[in-house]
Amino acid sequence: MAVDPIQTLPPPRSATDFFSDPLDFHPLWFKPDLFLSPNFDSDSYISELRTFVPxxxxxxxxxxxLTSLNHELIDLINRDYADFVNLSTKLxxxxSAVVRMRAPLLELREKIEGFRGSVKSSLVALKNGLEQRSEAAATREVLELLLDTFHVVSKNWNVVLLIGRCHFWDECVLYSEKGARSWKRLELEFIMKGIVEKLIKELPSVPADWSNGDVNSTEKNAASNGSIENGTNVRETQSMLLERIASEMNRLKFYIAHAQNLPFIQNMxxxxQGASLLLDASLGHCFxxxxxxxxxxxxxxxxxAYAAIDNTSSAEEIFRTTIVAPLIQKIIPHGPSGGVVGASGDGLENDYQEIKKCIEKDCKFLxxxxxxxxxxLHVFDFLANxxxxxxxSAIxxxxxxxxxxxxxTEFLINYKSSLDFLGHLEGYCPSRSAVTKFRAEAIYIEFMKQWNVGVYFSLRFQEIAGALDSALATTSLVPVHNSPSGNGSSQDLTLKQSVTLLESLRSCWREDFLILSCSDKFLRLTLQLLSRFSNWLSSGLAARKTGNTGSNSGYEWAASAVPNDFLYVCVVS
Known part of the structure; x- marks a missing residue:
């Protein structure tokens, strides 16, 4: 139903509307734009305004x-009312217009579908090509890995086999003994191998006339001595070669780790393994x-070289058996099966002193x-391992x-000497982190476990507490001057029981009794001794007052004591 524009006109404004605030004026707290927000909530809106708006x-x-919105709606309808009425007459x-537009749209749709199909087929072909390229790249990578592996294995095998068979340092002796002909054969073999030409160049020159019988023995001996003096260069050259082989072996391990499931690697x-064993043998001989x-x-x-192939344990074991073991065997003799050979006592203090000297003299350089x-080379731990x-092992x-x-007594001396020896070894560590690493080694922990300080404290506890219990178990109070064991140093105390208590307390903290790692236990023992003596004293006096001093009560001393003896007790208490 159409709305009459004349009847819906707003009423004329009064003078107040013209000279005061307009009708659509709103206070600052009222914001109509919030009603258009998609997250508008009437409850929250009212709860926010109720705190300061009635x-x-x-x-x-x-x-x-709302009235303003109704007026705006009516104005909008009246403004476009004529167009709304004439809308049906203009369509x-x-x-026919729709039919004319459908034909080109269908044609465009067919072209788009055809183009989409061609793009899809091209995309599939491109994906297949990329997959084939990726597979080819992976295959090429595996092939290069296998070729590198084969190359490294062949090179290491030839070089290590050559060193293992020839024992180059022994061939130098062959050179001095058999003359130029033997050396020529060895040189020819090296050249045919094509591996260690550098070694040949660095060897001492060979007199060409050694094959001549006119050369006297003096010249031969002089040349032989020169060859022996040049042994240092031979060892250094060989060690450099072994280091290079070790780096190649490390690279070989990397290749094997990335291609360990391939048949080619399994066949090799x-x-x-043979090349690795030969390398270990040659490296051990050179070391x-x-x-x-x-x-x-x-x-x-x-x-x-050992660090490159991650075989530090072999170097540590070789140093132990070659250098350390003979030195320790002289200081602490022992048989191979663990039997004691000519040992005199179990003291370790003097042995540790000798071991320190040997370390300073024969081990410090390494x-x-x-x-x-x-x-x-910080991966090695020769101190511990x-x-x-x-x-x-020798102990x-x-x-x-x-x-x-x-x-x-002997246990404590050996234990403190061992701690001092460990401190001496830690002095060779270059940093605090090295000391921490040394203490974390398994052999260090095993060495410390050998010292059962818990059993030691138990024995000392029995010794100290037993002496006090024996003194307190006597049936009478014994003054110090009547005691056969009395001495001038305890004249400040009156009773033998008090002297025994003082000696027990001093024993807990004597240098030849105390272990610092058990200091908490010795402190507790000290408090227990004081508590035991205090309980003995107070219980005896209480039993005398109550008359409970039977023969088996443990407080006979309180019954047998004369009044003058209690003067001593008062002095003690």
């Missing part, structure tokens, strides 16, 4: 806003030779090499009684 004011303001021949497994001659360069190269700054391990075999707490 409900009547809010109601009147909302009604005024002529709509169906025995060959790789032992360097240790025996104290060749720092050769030792450094060998240690780097410790300095392995702990050098920026050397990359070589020196301390051999010392522990177990040669002086097993040193760890026994059954003799507390």
């Amino acid at each position: 409900f009547d004011t809010l109601r009147s303001e909302l009604q005024a806003h 002529v021949d709509v169906d 497994e025995k060959r790789i 032992v030779d360097g240790l025996e001659h104290r060749d720092e360069n050769a030792i450094y190269n060998c240690l780097r 410790l300095e090499i392995s702990s050098a700054e920026n050397s990359g 070589s020196i301390l391990k051999e010392v522990l 177990k075999k040669g002086k097993p009684g040193a760890f026994s707490p059954g003799r507390p």
Whole structure:
């Protein structure tokens, strides 16, 4: 139903409307824009305004806003009323227009579908090509990995096999003994191998006329001595070669880790293991030779080789058996089966002093090499896994009684000497982190477990507490001057029981009794001794007052004491 525009006109405004606030004026707290928000909530809106706007004011303001909206709606309808009425008369021949527009739209749709199909097929082809390319790249990577693996295995096998068979340092002796012909054959073999030409160039020159019988023996001996003096260069060169082989072996392990399931790698497994065993044998031989001659360069190269193949335990074991074990055997003799050989007592203090001297003289050079700054050799721990391990083994075999707490005095001396020895070893650590690492080693923990300080404290507890209990178990009060064990140092105390208490308290903190790791236990023992004496004294006096001093009550001393004796008790208390 149409609305008459004349009847819906708003009433004329009064003079108040013109000279005061307009009708659509709203206070600052009223914001009509909030009603258009998609998250508008009437309850929350009213709850926010009720704190400072009365409900009547809010109601009147909302009604005024509703009236304003109604007026705006009527104005909008009246403004477009004529167009709305003529809308049906202007829509002529709509169906034919739709038919004319449908044909090009269908044609466009067919073209789009065809283009989409071609794009989809191209995308599938592109994906297939990328997958094939990825597979080809992966196959190529595996092939390159296999080729590199084969190359490294072949090179390492040839070089290590050559070193293992020829024992180059022994061939130098062959050179001095058999003359130029033997050396020429060895040189020809090296050249045919094509592996160690650098070694050949660095060897001492060979007189060409050695094959001549006119050369006298003096010249031959002089040349032989020159070859022996040049042994250091041979060891260093060989150690450098072994270090290079170790780096190649490390790379080989990397390749194997990435292609361990391939049949090619599985077929080469025995060959790789053989090369690894030959490398270990050659490296061990070179390392032992360097240790025996104290060749720092050769030792450094060998240690780097061991670190490269992650076989630090072999180097530590070789150093232990080659250098440390013979030294410890001289200090703490023991048989191979653990039997004691000529041992005199189980004391370790003097042995540790001798071991310290040997470490300073025969082991310090290797410790300095392995702990050098920026050397990359901090992965080795010769202090724990070589020196301390051999010392522990020698003590177990040669002086097993040193760890026994059954003799507390000797046990304490050995224990403190061992702690001092460990502190001496820690002095060779270059940093605090190295000390922490040394203390965390398994052999260090095992060494400390050998000292059963808990049993030691139990024995000392029985000794100290038993002496006080024996003194308190007497049936009478014994003055010190009547005691056969009285001495001038205890004249400040009156009773033998008091003297025994003081001696027991002093024993808890004597140097030849106390272990710092058990200081809390000795403190508790001290308090227990004081409590025991106080209880003995107070209970005896209470029993005398009540007359409960029978023969088996434990307080006979209170019944047998004369009044003068209680003067001593008062002095003590």
